[in-house]
Amino acid sequence: MPLLDVQNLEIHYETRRGAMRAVDGISFSLEAGKHLGLIGESGCGKSTTGRALLRVLPRNGRIAGGRMVFKDRDLAALSEEEMRRLRWREISMVPQSSMDSLDPVYRVGTQLLEVLTARGGLSRGEASERAGDLFALVGLSTDRLSNYPHEFSGGMRQRAVIAMALALNPDLVVADEPVTALDVIVQHQVLKTFRHLQEKLQLSVIMITHDISVVAETCDEVAVMYAGKIMEWTTIDRFFHEPFHPYSLGLQNAFPNLANPNQALISIEGYPPDLVDPPRGCRFNTRCPFAIERCFREEPPLIDVAPGHVAACHRWQEVDLLRTLAKQTETWNTGVA
Amino acid sequence: MVDVARGAELPVQPATPPRWARLTDAVTPTVEILKRDRFALAGVVIYAILIVVAILAPVLAPHDPHAVMEQDGIWLTNQKPNGDFFLGTTNIGRDIFSQLIYGTRPALLVGFSAAFFVAFIGTIVGLIAGYFGGWVDTVLMRLTDVAFGIPFLPFVIVLVAFLKPSIWNIVLAMAMLLWRDTARVIRSQVLTVRERAFVQAAQISGAGSWRTIFVYIAPNIIALSFLYGTLAIGWAILTEASVSFLGFGDPTVISWGFMLQDAYVSQALARGAYYWFVPPGICIMLAVMAGFFIGRGYEELLFPRLRKR
Numbered sequence: 001m002p003l004l005d006v007q008n009l010e011i012h013y014e015t016r017r018g019a020m021r022a023v024d025g026i027s028f029s030l031e032a033g034k035h036l037g038l039i040g041e042s043g044c045g046k047s048t049t050g051r052a053l054l055r056v057l058p059r060n061g062r063i064a065g066g067r068m069v070f071k072d073r074d075l076a077a078l079s080e081e082e083m084r085r086l087r088w089r090e091i092s093m094v095p096q097s098s099m100d101s102l103d104p105v106y107r108v109g110t111q112l113l114e115v116l117t118a119r120g121g122l123s124r125g126e127a128s129e130r131a132g133d134l135f136a137l138v139g140l141s142t143d144r145l146s147n148y149p150h151e152f153s154g155g156m157r158q159r160a161v162i163a164m165a166l167a168l169n170p171d172l173v174v175a176d177e178p179v180t181a182l183d184v185i186v187q188h189q190v191l192k193t194f195r196h197l198q199e200k201l202q203l204s205v206i207m208i209t210h211d212i213s214v215v216a217e218t219c220d221e222v223a224v225m226y227a228g229k230i231m232e233w234t235t236i237d238r239f240f241h242e243p244f245h246p247y248s249l250g251l252q253n254a255f256p257n258l259a260n261p262n263q264a265l266i267s268i269e270g271y272p273p274d275l276v277d278p279p280r281g282c283r284f285n286t287r288c289p290f291a292i293e294r295c296f297r298e299e300p301p302l303i304d305v306a307p308g309h310v311a312a313c314h315r316w317q318e319v320d321l322l323r324t325l326a327k328q329t330e331t332w333n334t335g336v337a
Numbered sequence: 338m339v340d341v342a343r344g345a346e347l348p349v350q351p352a353t354p355p356r357w358a359r360l361t362d363a364v365t366p367t368v369e370i371l372k373r374d375r376f377a378l379a380g381v382v383i384y385a386i387l388i389v390v391a392i393l394a395p396v397l398a399p400h401d402p403h404a405v406m407e408q409d410g411i412w413l414t415n416q417k418p419n420g421d422f423f424l425g426t427t428n429i430g431r432d433i434f435s436q437l438i439y440g441t442r443p444a445l446l447v448g449f450s451a452a453f454f455v456a457f458i459g460t461i462v463g464l465i466a467g468y469f470g471g472w473v474d475t476v477l478m479r480l481t482d483v484a485f486g487i488p489f490l491p492f493v494i495v496l497v498a499f500l501k502p503s504i505w506n507i508v509l510a511m512a513m514l515l516w517r518d519t520a521r522v523i524r525s526q527v528l529t530v531r532e533r534a535f536v537q538a539a540q541i542s543g544a545g546s547w548r549t550i551f552v553y554i555a556p557n558i559i560a561l562s563f564l565y566g567t568l569a570i571g572w573a574i575l576t577e578a579s580v581s582f583l584g585f586g587d588p589t590v591i592s593w594g595f596m597l598q599d600a601y602v603s604q605a606l607a608r609g610a611y612y613w614f615v616p617p618g619i620c621i622m623l624a625v626m627a628g629f630f631i632g633r634g635y636e637e638l639l640f641p642r643l644r645k646r
Contacts, residue, residue, distance in 0.1 A: 088542060097534060103557070
């Protein structure tokens with residue numbers, strides 16, 4: 001029984017032009033203690049999925065269908081009151097911008113204590129002790145509790161926000177681009193913190209990012225999203241060594257490879273499709289160099305391509321050919337059928 | 338072994354902040370500004386002097402400002418400045434220097450109380466309009482537009498005429514109209530603060546509207562309220578003086594504006610009695626200027642880009 005089981009989740013944003021299907025029937029699950037990376041480019045629905053898990057969508061967003069079963073309860077069906085009791089205590093979030101997440105006029109410790117006393121029901125004494133423990137856990141000196149947010153560096157602020165997310169011992173943390181604004185060294189430190197927490201607290205994390213190196217460093221599994229759909233979902237090893245979906249192949253080309261530093265980066269031409277009026281067939285067909293006639297006609301379902309590995313591509317059986325072609329720059333510039 | 342990375346995080350403050358730490362945190366930048374900004378320092382010094390003078394007025398004033406000075410049954414009217422009357426006497430024999438001393442009292446009373454109400458009402462209106470938005474915002478902001486549409490001095494005169502001439506009615510008039518600038522500025526600031534993640538996190542975690550407004554948003558904008566408050570002090574003193582000069586002031590209270598009006602109607606200028614009307618004029622000017630100097634220094638604290646290197 002997984003900790004979280006998402007089935008056919010659909011999220012719509014009401015826009016002037018009609019419903020935008022930001023997330024269009026995605027399914028995935030997460031075992032306790034595992035880290036799942038949700039990756040994809042901007043606007044593919046990864047943050048929307050993360051926010052939907054806490055039911056904190058923007059005003060014009062709504063969950064239009066599907067189930068999000070978390071510890072035997074469907075998060076999509078809970079009342080707002082039940083949801084509020086669950087937030088922070090069972091599922092918490094590390095938001096995108098740590099700069100904005102801390103109130104500049106209160107000491108960091110004060111803000112942490114407030115969470116522990118107001119939401120966690122601890123006494124002031126217990127709370128200060130716990131605040132110290134939390135700071136130690138994320139690698140911050142407890143003396144820093146009396147500082148204001150502006151006295152923290154970006155990485156320290158991000159750690160403080162992680163400490164706040166962990167304050168009430170949640171089972172699941174949704175981390176939305178937790179290291180995007182940080183330089184790589186600090187990124188590494190923060191990601192190490194996440195790893196450490198996984199080992200120490202058996203914490204489950206959904207790591208939302210557009211950076212596959214972040215996923216490589218912290219996650220056990222990865223789900224690749226594109227235009228509101230999951231394109232591929234597998235373990236981290238298989239994703240890097242045996243990817244099936246052309247979009248995954250393209251993503252890996254677009255990042256520098258340490259083993260072969262002189263290899264040119266190849267970008268995927270074009271833009272994601274309009275989600276108010278998505279294309280027929282496969283969502284990736286407008287940019288996929290391998291798209292065949294069938295890809296424009298019918299949408300590929302998620303197929304079990306190997307044990308513990310699903311991908312949504314009609315041409316998955318030809319994957320060896322696709323992998324070879326995908327290494328060549330011309331493939332992505334001109335396109336071959 | 339010395340760990341360099343951790344060395345950078347050595348404690349700079351005690352683990353548990355002392356109770357007064359927050360207070361010193363608030364005071365320190367103010368002191369810094371005063372050290373650097375001579376104008377703000379001058380403003381503070383002027384107000385400090387005015388406050389001391391106002392409190393000690395009965396001690397400092399050599400005579401009763403209302404009393405008619407006489408000597409051997411003769412009224413000492415239109416005396417030139419001399420050892421006994423430092424600034425001479427009025428046309429009915431009142432001591433001008435004592436009037437000037439007592440004049441600090443209504444000036445400061447009006448200044449500070451009007452400034453308080455202006456900042457207070459404006460802040461509350463701005464917070465509520467900005468936070469709730471929708472029809473609440475529309476109603477409050479149209480009300481602000483109305484307040485902007487009413488000409489200030491005529492409004493004060495009409496209000497004072499309807500009620501009775503009293504410095505408190507001048508304060509009332511200011512409180513009723515001048516919250517408009519503060520309200521607009523605070524509202525626009527609230528609009529940005531309320532969208533920030535920590536405010537949304539508080540709401541999502543179940544903080545009620547009022548807690549969100551006063552605990553999470555208000556501390557982020559309170560500095561602007563202070564700024565508008567300090568600027569309002571000068572305005573209030575000037576307004577009281579204008580109203581008194583026009584003859585709508587409280588006739589029982591001797592204020593600087595009243596002194597000017599008294600001098601004006603008794604044709605002091607024609608008699609060349611500069612010692613009568615120049616000192617209250619300078620006092621008004623100093624008080625108003627001091628308010629603006631402090632406001633300017635405060636602005637620099639809020640918008641560091643204004644700082645000159």
